[in-house]
Amino acid sequence: MLDILTYQSNSKIRDPLLDKNQKSIMQTVATIGEAVRAQRDDAIIAYTKQFDAPKLDDSFNLIVSQTEIDDAYTQVSTDFKEAILLAKKNITAFHSEQQPKSWQKPCSVGSYGMQYSPIEIVGLYVPGGQALYPSSVLMNTIPASIAGVSQLIMTTPPRADGSLAPEIIVAAIECGVDRIIKAGGAQAIYGLAYGTDLIPAVDKIVGPGNRYVDIAKQAVYGFVDIDKPAGPSEVCIYVDHVDYAAYAAAELFAQCEHDADASGVIISDQEPVLKTVQTELIKQFSNLNRQSIIKKALSNSALYKVLNLDEAIALMNDIASEHLCLISDNAPSIQPKIKHAGAIFCGPYTPVALGDYIAGPNHVLPTARAARFSSALSVFDFVKFSSILTASKESLRDVQPALDTLTSIESLDAHRNTISIRL
Structure with a gap:
């Protein structure tokens, strides 16, 4: 259903996933x-x-x-x-x-x-x-x-x-x-x-x-x-044990069923794990209801074999996915090394659906690699701030020489006058 590809560190994973339309x-x-x-x-x-x-x-x-x-x-x-x-x-x-x-x-x-x-x-x-x-x-x-x-x-x-x-x-x-x-x-x-x-x-x-x-x-x-680019669903999944391969396949399908434009990547440094994932994808697909949508979304998806954990972390940070699943018993040590992800789901028993519905964190997340510079929807998205500054005549006089110097260098005499007229 999906071939196992080798990640090249000088490649751009996002390029094949760009929207041709x-x-x-x-x-x-x-x-x-x-x-x-x-x-x-x-x-x-x-x-x-x-x-x-x-x-x-x-x-x-x-x-x-x-x-x-x-x-x-x-x-x-x-x-x-x-x-x-x-x-x-x-x-x-x-x-x-x-x-x-x-x-x-x-x-x-x-x-x-x-x-x-x-x-x-x-x-x-x-x-x-x-x-x-x-x-x-x-x-x-x-x-x-x-x-x-x-x-x-x-x-x-x-x-x-x-x-x-x-x-x-x-x-x-x-x-x-x-x-x-x-x-x-x-x-x-x-x-x-x-x-x-x-x-x-x-x-x-x-x-x-x-x-x-x-x-x-x-x-x-x-x-x-x-708020942010929040387009079709994405998931990036790291899995390092065959016992968790079924969980990785299930997480991929969970995002792919949203939309034909959805996408997912499963990463492992162990080929037997990815081969088991391939088996699980075939096994689980037959029981799903939204097969036509999932099949189209799988064309945007991939399985990646990496050399080691360090390369896996580099790839996860490069993809900067909306959802990142660390399906590993070592998730606590991996999670601090993740710099770019909309939401991180840590450990084998933390499905994305838990966060999507009921746990508390927000599921409106940056997509299309926007996790490099933006975050999940939050209270901060609905507030703005004004800076406040209050000065006295004495304090204004104390800094007048510095203000005169700076306004003169910029040739803004009207700015300088706003100070001198007050003193």
């Missing part, structure tokens, strides 16, 4: 953006019918109504409500540890500090289409609420008839979402960025999505803020 996708996204900017809600509804909900009729409304909310609560199971509340409790506990605190202290010119404040209105994108993701509702909304965001606007693709799954609606209401938009894809991103009659213009857009969503987010960056 990138230019076409960018053109499509740009066309959608122009239409949304010109036609607003009408364009969003038209694209929603084209891409997600072909059975839409004239009664469709982009906004989830109170009636739909009430109906959703009657349709979800008690088990679902309890699972959501448990996950919410754990995710809240983890993210509560991230709250930054404003500070101010004396300095040579008076006092300085940092004043944190929440972003006022945030757009939360929750993916759909291939599967149902109430867990992504929690992962987007909880850190935003802890940060103190005033208004949460969630958008997610509807089903073929234009409705949303009741689990999505209930999860959103339980997490304090103010408005739920029944739209997905690039059109939803542009709606959040530009604003329409029904969709408020937001200050920041967060959440994972497909390549169209990811490219649209990057296109509106600067007009609004975005």
